[in-house]
Amino acid sequence: MPGSKKSGNVIVKYLPVYFVLLAIAGLEVVLAYQDFSPGVLIAILLALSLCGGALAVMYFMHLNQERRSLFLTLIPAVIFVLIMMNMLWSDSFRLLHMRPFAH
Amino acid sequence: MHGAGAPLLEESPYGIPSRKLTMWLFIISDAVTFGALLFGYGYLRSASSDWPAPFKFNPSILNVMIMTFILLTSSLTMLGAVDAAKAGDKAKARRFLWSTILLGVIFAGLHIREWIGLIDEGVSLFQNPWGSPLFGATFFSITGLHLLHVTGGVVAIAVISRGFSRGSLTAGHVEATGLYWHFVDLVWMFVVPLVYLLNLSH
Numbered sequence: 200m201p202g203s204k205k206s207g208n209v210i211v212k213y214l215p216v217y218f219v220l221l222a223i224a225g226l227e228v229v230l231a232y233q234d235f236s237p238g239v240l241i242a243i244l245l246a247l248s249l250c251g252g253a254l255a256v257m258y259f260m261h262l263n264q265e266r267r268s269l270f271l272t273l274i275p276a277v278i279f280v281l282i283m284m285n286m287l288w289s290d291s292f293r294l295l296h297m298r299p300f301a302h
Numbered sequence: 303m304h305g306a307g308a309p310l311l312e313e314s315p316y317g318i319p320s321r322k323l324t325m326w327l328f329i330i331s332d333a334v335t336f337g338a339l340l341f342g343y344g345y346l347r348s349a350s351s352d353w354p355a356p357f358k359f360n361p362s363i364l365n366v367m368i369m370t371f372i373l374l375t376s377s378l379t380m381l382g383a384v385d386a387a388k389a390g391d392k393a394k395a396r397r398f399l400w401s402t403i404l405l406g407v408i409f410a411g412l413h414i415r416e417w418i419g420l421i422d423e424g425v426s427l428f429q430n431p432w433g434s435p436l437f438g439a440t441f442f443s444i445t446g447l448h449l450l451h452v453t454g455g456v457v458a459i460a461v462i463s464r465g466f467s468r469g470s471l472t473a474g475h476v477e478a479t480g481l482y483w484h485f486v487d488l489v490w491m492f493v494v495p496l497v498y499l500l501n502l503s504h
Contacts, residue, residue: 244495
């Protein structure tokens with residue numbers, strides 16, 4: 200209920216998450232300038248982004264404070280759809296060969 | 303049959319207001335939209351032998367780092383706004399909401415500056431001076447959709463701030479808008495490495 204509780208210093212509470220997210224962003228830039236093969240670099244950057252994304256969802260969006268049923272409804276569905284997209288997008292390789300402007 | 307005093311409606315299985323659940327459903331559908339764009343970009347990039355790598359540390363990556371800092375900071379101010387709104391502190395909530403708007407406007411300004419720099423170098427939706435013409439199409443589509451989300455978010459926060467100050471909107475509206483704003487931040491965490499850091503000019 201609005202006005203029923205006192206405003207706490209929520210910014211101080213979430214500062215550690217904020218700094219970790221900033222550190223992840225900085226680390227990604229540093230790693231991007233290292234001599235990794237493209238496949239390894241993509242894997243590292245995606246893993247770091249997923250960690251950052253998970254922190255943002257769980258703490259900034261407070262999903263960790265909601266009922267588990269909300270988490271179980273939303274997150275597995277998104278992951279499933281994103282993985283299933285790979286089934287469709289792989290067809291783009293076949294289509295590319297039929298399109299002269301796609302080198 | 304309902305007995306006397308029994309609730310006519312079942313309790314939400316998630317224990318959250320419908321407004322918040324609706325925002326979560328919008329967010330997951332939007333996440334899938336961005337996922338489709340990023341997957342499409344990834345496949346096109348892998349399939350193109352002459353994909354350009356135009357992003358120099360200065361100005362592009364430096365600009366992106368500043369933008370990331372600004373967007374993450376705006377998430378923090380949004381958390382403050384939601385907390386103040388829930389506590390009924392209208393003045394504090396408004397201050398935090400307008401700080402978020404200011405940071406969002408700065409982010410959009412820096413993004414547009416980045417776009418203008420690339421357009422001046424000859425990048426358009428269908429061509430660029432360096433290689434695969436699909437680079438411009440994917441770059442402007444992904445970053446453009448994100449910029450549209452930031453712009454929409456700034457407008458939404460301004461409307462919510464006004465409504466909350468006047469008493470026509472509640473802390474629940476501020477919270478739902480906050481969820482959206484954090485999602486915009488979350489998407490940026492994937493756009494930066496995949497679109498910018500994988501296309502560095504060494």
